[in-house]
Amino acid sequence: MNQLLVWYGELTSRSALTRRGLFQLIVPVLWLLLFLVLPSMLLVGVAFMQRGAYGEVVWSFSLENLQRLLGYGLFGWSPDNMVILARSVWVAFVTTLVSVILAYPLAFFIASRPSRTRYLWLTLVIIPFWTNLVIRTYSWQLLLAPELPPARIAAFLHLVPPDSALYPSSFAVYIGMISAFLPFVVMPLYSSVERLDWSLVEAAHDLYAGPARVFSQSVLPQTLPGLVVGIILTFIPAMGMFVIPDLLGGAKYLLVGNLIQQQFFSSRDWPFGAALCIGLVLLTLLALGIYRRQGRNVDLA
Amino acid sequence: MISLAHKAEGLEVEGVEKRFGDVTALGGISLSIQAGEFFTLLGPSGCGKTTLLRIIAGLELASSGRVMLAGKDISGLPANQRPVNTVFQSYALFPHLTVYENIAFGLRSRRIAQTEVERRVGYGLGMLQLEQFSHRFPHQLSGGQKQRVALARALVNEPQVLLLDEPMSALDAKLRAEVQIQLRRLQQQLGTTFILVTHDQDEAMAVSDRIALMRQGQVEQAGTPSEVYERPKTRFAAEFLGAANLIPAKRAAGGAETRYGTFQLAEVPSWTAGHLAIRPERIGISAHEPAQNGLRSKVREVVYRGSYQEAWLDPGDLRIRFAPHPQLQAGQEIWAVLPKEALVVLSD
Numbered sequence: 001m002n003q004l005l006v007w008y009g010e011l012t013s014r015s016a017l018t019r020r021g022l023f024q025l026i027v028p029v030l031w032l033l034l035f036l037v038l039p040s041m042l043l044v045g046v047a048f049m050q051r052g053a054y055g056e057v058v059w060s061f062s063l064e065n066l067q068r069l070l071g072y073g074l075f076g077w078s079p080d081n082m083v084i085l086a087r088s089v090w091v092a093f094v095t096t097l098v099s100v101i102l103a104y105p106l107a108f109f110i111a112s113r114p115s116r117t118r119y120l121w122l123t124l125v126i127i128p129f130w131t132n133l134v135i136r137t138y139s140w141q142l143l144l145a146p147e148l149p150p151a152r153i154a155a156f157l158h159l160v161p162p163d164s165a166l167y168p169s170s171f172a173v174y175i176g177m178i179s180a181f182l183p184f185v186v187m188p189l190y191s192s193v194e195r196l197d198w199s200l201v202e203a204a205h206d207l208y209a210g211p212a213r214v215f216s217q218s219v220l221p222q223t224l225p226g227l228v229v230g231i232i233l234t235f236i237p238a239m240g241m242f243v244i245p246d247l248l249g250g251a252k253y254l255l256v257g258n259l260i261q262q263q264f265f266s267s268r269d270w271p272f273g274a275a276l277c278i279g280l281v282l283l284t285l286l287a288l289g290i291y292r293r294q295g296r297n298v299d300l301a
Numbered sequence: 302m303i304s305l306a307h308k309a310e311g312l313e314v315e316g317v318e319k320r321f322g323d324v325t326a327l328g329g330i331s332l333s334i335q336a337g338e339f340f341t342l343l344g345p346s347g348c349g350k351t352t353l354l355r356i357i358a359g360l361e362l363a364s365s366g367r368v369m370l371a372g373k374d375i376s377g378l379p380a381n382q383r384p385v386n387t388v389f390q391s392y393a394l395f396p397h398l399t400v401y402e403n404i405a406f407g408l409r410s411r412r413i414a415q416t417e418v419e420r421r422v423g424y425g426l427g428m429l430q431l432e433q434f435s436h437r438f439p440h441q442l443s444g445g446q447k448q449r450v451a452l453a454r455a456l457v458n459e460p461q462v463l464l465l466d467e468p469m470s471a472l473d474a475k476l477r478a479e480v481q482i483q484l485r486r487l488q489q490q491l492g493t494t495f496i497l498v499t500h501d502q503d504e505a506m507a508v509s510d511r512i513a514l515m516r517q518g519q520v521e522q523a524g525t526p527s528e529v530y531e532r533p534k535t536r537f538a539a540e541f542l543g544a545a546n547l548i549p550a551k552r553a554a555g556g557a558e559t560r561y562g563t564f565q566l567a568e569v570p571s572w573t574a575g576h577l578a579i580r581p582e583r584i585g586i587s588a589h590e591p592a593q594n595g596l597r598s599k600v601r602e603v604v605y606r607g608s609y610q611e612a613w614l615d616p617g618d619l620r621i622r623f624a625p626h627p628q629l630q631a632g633q634e635i636w637a638v639l640p641k642e643a644l645v646v647l648s649d
Contacts, residue, residue, distance in 0.1 A: 197391075197393070199391050202380070202387075202389070202393065203387070203389055203394075203395070204406070205360070205379070205380045205381050206360065206381070206386060206387045206455075207381075207386065207406045207410055207454070208381045208407050208410035208411050209410045210410070213410055217395060217398075221396070
């Protein structure tokens with residue numbers, strides 16, 4: 001059983017390798033247990049508790065939070081939570097879609113620069129990360145203020161009343177979200193575009209394909225790995241985003257992230273916050289499940 | 302008139318130039334390729350042969366000049382509107398499509414009816430013995446199989462001209478020799494114009510009706526393989542196609558004067574000085590002094606090559622090749638005979 005074998009130039013045995021593998025697994029497993037599995041289980045547990053009069057968690061079992069999640073409250077059923085959840089999915093979807101549409105030309109543009117300037121362009125894509133998201137979002141408030149050209153132009157085109165800011169609005173939320181997430185799509189997509197085998201593009205073109213067919217049959221299959229990473233890096237955080245809708249969406253444009261944040265801070269209702277978190281996680285998994293079914297041969301991991 | 306009509310069916314390259322920045326890749330190339338011809342662009346890397354092929358394919362635009370196909374100017378057409386298909390050097394098979402779908406690609410792009418797609422792909426699979434691989438993906442194929450898929454994928458579109466960009470460079474030597482013969486047979490059977498790009502002179506001679514030898518963006522010499530091989534016009538042509546003995550020479554009465562004596566020539570072109578070229582296998586050996594063009598030599602070195610033997614003679618470092626028997630010995634004194642019809646004058 002305990003055969004000797006050569007493992008990357010080292011003479012060892014099967015059982016020694018197994019032992020070493022298990023030993024090396026301890027740290028990551030502990031890490032995941034401590035910082036992912038345990039907190040998640042706590043969250044699930046808290047979701048079935050009740051809120052005390054002063055915002056403390058009362059340790060008695062209740063399904064009330066899940067009922068509230070589905071819209072059943074003190075005053076009967078209301079669609080508010082469902083609307084917020086659906087809106088979150090929609091905003092995340094649109095953000096991802098627009099980011100992908102913008103990221104393709106950008107990635108091709110950068111990849112086609114001479115190597116000297118290419119890194120400059122990549123740096124420009126990354127520069128926003130040097131600033132905190134909250135600060136960047138506040139700057140959008142400034143940029144969308146009534147005195148500045150974007151708002152002026154919108155007013156001139158009668159899209160908004162004169163002398164009004166472009167925020168809070170769903171438009172401002174999309175602007176903020178897309179600008180925040182675009183680099184997350186551009187970077188992985190760029191790494192795929194950079195390695196693109198152009199002879200496949202030429203072959204498609206040589207075989208009478210028009211632009212749409214060249215894209216779908218030669219560019220898309222080759223950039224799929226980067227695209228999948230970009231979509232996941234955008235969609236999941238966009239589902240839980242609360243800073244941007246909070247600052248640019250105003251009180252009426254809540255996303256599930258805002259709702260959760262409210263429960264844990266201003267409302268001091270941890271059990272309901274936990275229930276909302278579970279709802280968000282389930283919804284994300286559902287969306288990824290649908291996405292995975294759509295792109296059957298795509299490996300999401 | 303008949304020859305003119307025939308010419309109109311073929312491909313004309315008229316004064317095609319290509320510049321990349323200050324670099325001139327092609328300096329005004331004109332070629333006339335007849336319909337049904339197997340034409341080869343031969344040359345060392347960087348000579349512009351691939352650039353010319355890409356201009357014909359429409360993957361590159363010429364800086365000036367035009368490409369005419371069957372009498373029509375196709376210079377302005379994008380690649381997807383030219384009745385020309387390419388076999389790429391890397392084959393460029395679509396990795397996410399099966400062999401069948403790869404071959405059907407061009408037909409589907411043109412929205413050809415499903416029954417016709419099936420008929421033509423079936424024909425293509427049969428023609429290149431690919432039936433049993435039709436459901437495989439490219440990564441499950443060997444190099445030779447991939448090459449056949451690339452050929453079938455181009456040919457099912459029934460192009461007027463098939464372009465082949467070094468299609469055999471990825472194959473090992475033995476398979477390459479086999480594929481050359483198959484390619485030649487396929488071309489004769491289909492009657493399609495084939496334009497092959499290669500740097501391999503053996504390959505060029507084995508498959509081509511005509512060869513254009515290219516150098517530094519220019520056509521050095523064009524002609525049938527035997528013309529180019531036996532009557533090279535320049536030193537480059539003589540040395541690129543096979544081995545050649547070059548003897549510095551200048552014009553003399555009735556022939557050429559060299560430091561080894563005067564040689565008689567069959568044809569005396571207008572020249573003053575340059576080289577005499579002779580292929581190693583054209584030099585004869587004799588025990589006695591021949592009537593003309595003999596050179597008293599000493600065998601310096603003999604290499605036995607199985608199907609022939611090769612020897613180097615002094616003076617002149619002449620390389621000779623001849624039948625393996627009887628075997629020559631180093632140090633032997635012989636007469637080398639340089640037949641006048643085998644001597645070619647090179648003016649450079």
